Amino acid sequence: MSVDKHIVRHIAKLARIAVSDDEVAALAPELSNILGWIEQLQEVDVAGVEPMTAVIPNRLRLRDDVVTEGGIQADVLRNAPAAEHGFFAVPKVIE
Amino acid sequence: MTSLTDLGVAAIRDGVRDGAFSAREVAEAFVGAVEKGRLLNAFVVETPERALSAADAADEARAIDALKPLSGVPLGIKDLFATKGVQTTAGSRILEGFEPVYESTVSARLFAAGAGMLGKLNMDEFAMGSSNETSGYGPVISPWRRSDGGNAPLAPGGSSGGSAAAVAGRLCPGATGTDTGGSIRQPAAFVGISGIKPTYGRCSRWGIVAFASSLDQAGPMARDVRDCAILLEAMSGFDPKDATSLDLPVPRWETNLDADLKGKRVGIPREYRIDGVSEDIGRVWDQGIAWLKDAGAEIVEVSLPHTRYALPAYYIIAPAEASSNLARYDGVRYGRRVQPEQGGLADMYEATRAAGFGAEVKRRIMIGTYVLSAGFYDAYFNRAQKVRALIARDFEEVWKEADLLLTPTAPSAAFALGEKSADPIAMYLNDVFAVPASLAGLPAMSVPAGVDGQGLPLGLQIVGKALDEQGVLDAGLAIEQRAGFTYRPEAWW
Numbered sequence: 001m002s003v004d005k006h007i008v009r010h011i012a013k014l015a016r017i018a019v020s021d022d023e024v025a026a027l028a029p030e031l032s033n034i035l036g037w038i039e040q041l042q043e044v045d046v047a048g049v050e051p052m053t054a055v056i057p058n059r060l061r062l063r064d065d066v067v068t069e070g071g072i073q074a075d076v077l078r079n080a081p082a083a084e085h086g087f088f089a090v091p092k093v094i095e
Numbered sequence: 096m097t098s099l100t101d102l103g104v105a106a107i108r109d110g111v112r113d114g115a116f117s118a119r120e121v122a123e124a125f126v127g128a129v130e131k132g133r134l135l136n137a138f139v140v141e142t143p144e145r146a147l148s149a150a151d152a153a154d155e156a157r158a159i160d161a162l163k164p165l166s167g168v169p170l171g172i173k174d175l176f177a178t179k180g181v182q183t184t185a186g187s188r189i190l191e192g193f194e195p196v197y198e199s200t201v202s203a204r205l206f207a208a209g210a211g212m213l214g215k216l217n218m219d220e221f222a223m224g225s226s227n228e229t230s231g232y233g234p235v236i237s238p239w240r241r242s243d244g245g246n247a248p249l250a251p252g253g254s255s256g257g258s259a260a261a262v263a264g265r266l267c268p269g270a271t272g273t274d275t276g277g278s279i280r281q282p283a284a285f286v287g288i289s290g291i292k293p294t295y296g297r298c299s300r301w302g303i304v305a306f307a308s309s310l311d312q313a314g315p316m317a318r319d320v321r322d323c324a325i326l327l328e329a330m331s332g333f334d335p336k337d338a339t340s341l342d343l344p345v346p347r348w349e350t351n352l353d354a355d356l357k358g359k360r361v362g363i364p365r366e367y368r369i370d371g372v373s374e375d376i377g378r379v380w381d382q383g384i385a386w387l388k389d390a391g392a393e394i395v396e397v398s399l400p401h402t403r404y405a406l407p408a409y410y411i412i413a414p415a416e417a418s419s420n421l422a423r424y425d426g427v428r429y430g431r432r433v434q435p436e437q438g439g440l441a442d443m444y445e446a447t448r449a450a451g452f453g454a455e456v457k458r459r460i461m462i463g464t465y466v467l468s469a470g471f472y473d474a475y476f477n478r479a480q481k482v483r484a485l486i487a488r489d490f491e492e493v494w495k496e497a498d499l500l501l502t503p504t505a506p507s508a509a510f511a512l513g514e515k516s517a518d519p520i521a522m523y524l525n526d527v528f529a530v531p532a533s534l535a536g537l538p539a540m541s542v543p544a545g546v547d548g549q550g551l552p553l554g555l556q557i558v559g560k561a562l563d564e565q566g567v568l569d570a571g572l573a574i575e576q577r578a579g580f581t582y583r584p585e586a587w588w
Contacts (some may be wrong), residue, residue, distance in 0.1 A: 008461075015418060015464040016425070016441070017457055018449035027461065030519065034462060037520055038407045038475070044482050051480030052487060055295045055309065055536025056561055060338055075196040081432035088427050091440050 003031040099124040100265040104168050104322035105349075107268055111153060111167030118157075118167030122150035122211060125169045128266045129213050134588040135236050137251075137261040139174050140182050141214040149211025156209070163209030165329055171261045171270035174215040175222055176202045176313075177302040185304040186218040186254075188231035189451025190430045199302025200334045201271060201313045208329040213267050216257030220453045221421065222278055222306045225525040227256030228516050229455040237286055237509055238264035238584035242550035246587075247511040249551070252282030252525075258316045259286040263584060269317035269326050273303060275310045276409050277505075277529025280541040283316055284504035284554025287543040287582060289571065290316040291323045294561050295536030296341035299334030307416035308339075310409075310533050320542060320571040324348040327564065343562070351565055354573040357391035361570065362497030366402035367528060372506045375547040380503050383544055383555040383574055387501060390573035397497050399489040404482050405531040410523060411466050411479035412534070417456075418463030424451060458519065487535040494560050499570050502528050504541040504554035528556060538564045542571045543580040552582065 008027045012019040019027065073086055082089035099121050102110065111118045126143040146169040153166035177183050177195035184190040198206075206212070219229040227235040227250060237251040237260055251260040255272035259282035262270050272279040274292035283290030291314050298313040305311060315326030328348050334340040363384060368377075384394055426432035426447035433446040452460070466475035493500070505525055515522045532539040538561070541554040555574060559567040 003465075007465075011461045011465050011468070014468060015457075015460050016422075016444040016448055017452065017460065018442075018445035027458070030458060031461060031465070034410065034458075034519060035465070038411055041404055041407050041411070041478055041482055042474075044401070044404055044478075044485065046478060046481040046485070049481040049484050051477050052484040053480070054339070055487070055534075056339075056341065058296065058339060058341065061335070063335070072196075078196055079193055079429035081426060081430070090427055091434065091438065091443055093440050 003028050003035060100128045102268060103318045104269045104325050107168050108165065108325070111157065112162055118150035118153035119147070121167055122146045122169050125213055125267055132264055132266045132588055135238060135260050135264055135266070136233050137217055137235050137257040137264070137266060138171070138214040139184060139217050139232050139257070142181055142212050146211040146213045149206070149209065153209055164325070165205060166209035168209070168269070169211040169213045169267060170205060171213050171216045171258060171267040172202055173255055173258050173271050173273060174218055175273050175304045176271060177304070178202055178212070178215065181215060183215065183304070184231070185222070186220040186230040186232060187451065187453070187456070188431065189424045193429050195302070197302060200299035200336060201303065201330045204332065205271070205329050210329070216261055216270055218257055219254035220456050221304065221417070222254040222273060222275055223417070223455050223459055224253040225277070225281055225522050226250035226510070226512070226515065227253045228512060229453055231453055234512055235260045236512070238588070239286060239509060239551055240584070240587065249509045250285065250512055252285035252509065254278040255282050255316060259283060259288060262286070262288050262316050262318060264586070264588070269315055269322055271313060271330070272316045273311060273313050274533065275307050276413060276533045277526035279314045279316060280529050280539060280554070280556060281505045281525055283541040284543070284552065285509040287552030287580060288316060288318050289320050289323050289540065289542045289575070290314060291327060291540035291564065291567065292533070292538065293327060293331060293564050294341070294538045296339050297331045297564070299337040299340050301334055301336040305420040307413040308420060309416060310413060320568055320575050321349060321352060323540065324352060324568050346565060348565055348568055352572055353569050354576055355391055356387060356570060356573055359392045359499060359566070359570070360395050360497045361387050361392045362395050362397035362493055362500045364397050364399045364402065364493070364500055364502060366399050367502045369506070369527070372503070373547065375508070375553060376503045376506065379545045379553045379555065383501055386574050386577035387570060389577060395497055397493045397500070399493060399531065401482065401485045401489050402531055405486050405534055406523060406527055408479040408482040408486065409530045409534060410462070411475050412483065414459040414463030415467050415476050416463070418460045418467065421456070421460055424448060455519070483534050486531055490535045490537060498560070499566055500558040501570070502556045502558065504528060504556040508547045508549065508551035508553055532558045537561055538567050540567050540571050542574050544574060544578045545580070546582055550582070
């Protein structure tokens, strides 16, 4: 699989990572190389094999739908780069 | 008298209990070693006050006969574990200054058992690396040097490179590590110490910064097998806060240690004899086989036919999970924020992540995003999960013929910093022997077994059935007793 600059920009957009022209030029062959190496999985016969979803069979537990830890608003916001009026603050989204 | 910093976990625990020295003396000795060892760049944050206060608590506990299992033992904590009130960065600049308001389950268990904390250990950024060169805080330098007199700075391995260097350099008697695809075992092998990744689910992942959640497991790194058993016992146990935590009692691994392997069948997988591996590795592996035979084990040749597909499957699954897990670093709730002038919310996300993540992390997020994207999910991610099922099935088949497996830990001894950093795939190949057990969730450990022609440590890996950490530790002990590995790096720092 060859990854061109157009694809790199598309993936970077999906991943929300800004990339410069220089980075795009460097990433295209790097990602192509890695994906080319991964390509060898296509030769494995996986007919009838179910994808693995858990390494150790372990039934997921349910708990009662109640508040277990609450009332820690200040703690939740403590590491926020910007917080106002008890909320996380972000740049204006709606004009 | 030997220096207190030469003592391991068991020796410190027992010495404090018997009154041979105080916990305070031990903590002061290691705090001094950490300060003196700054050239190794093993610690991102030093917390001498935490080590000393735990030591004082241990000395007080001894006076009233209330010692705990790890009273008096100061540890290093990998910077992937959230530590309440102490900066936790996962080796990334995007988390610089982040001080968790909670404690990871594993570190909480260690502290509840009486252990102290010397500081937070450097690591590859978000545990993505095999050399510690991807850390946002500079690479860790291995305490080891080649015997050629060239003094080239060597990689301590990764991602738990700070843990490895600190334990090997006698900056701490033991440390926590985490292993997603070899991040405990490969660095342990590179610096001549022991390290075990338990069965997936033994240690709670709660409060460990997530990389690839279906693979991430915590485990101890220490100078011998007994110390690993002691630490693992304290770290393990059911935690309702981790949905994949195993609800099983924690065995008494230390008490039950037994190097007599009579009746055990040890498999030697023929697919692990690959090209491009140094002769020294083959020699140490053959030696290991002889040692296990001497310990009473029966040696059988076995086959794991899908071994060669483990690494490429891993490099789809782990980046895919990472791309999801690392979506949370968006400059909103914690960590760094970069706000371009005139920019909106999406610009902030993109600028924050561009500035905060290093090159390898960006590479893996992008690979993961690609293999999960519309049109490629089946061809890449789903296929990789099917190959993973086949790899797990290989092990299931092998357990009909063998109880344990013996392999080399890594395909080479430690390499120099910069030697492999330009070629991602060459770097990924470091974990060729470690990744299959990770994909299958099996317990696996590395123990030091010898040195190569340059005087650098080489490790052997033991892989066991799910939940058979005891078997793994026992075989590790059998090797340790016969290898007589007494090499240690000369302190140049």
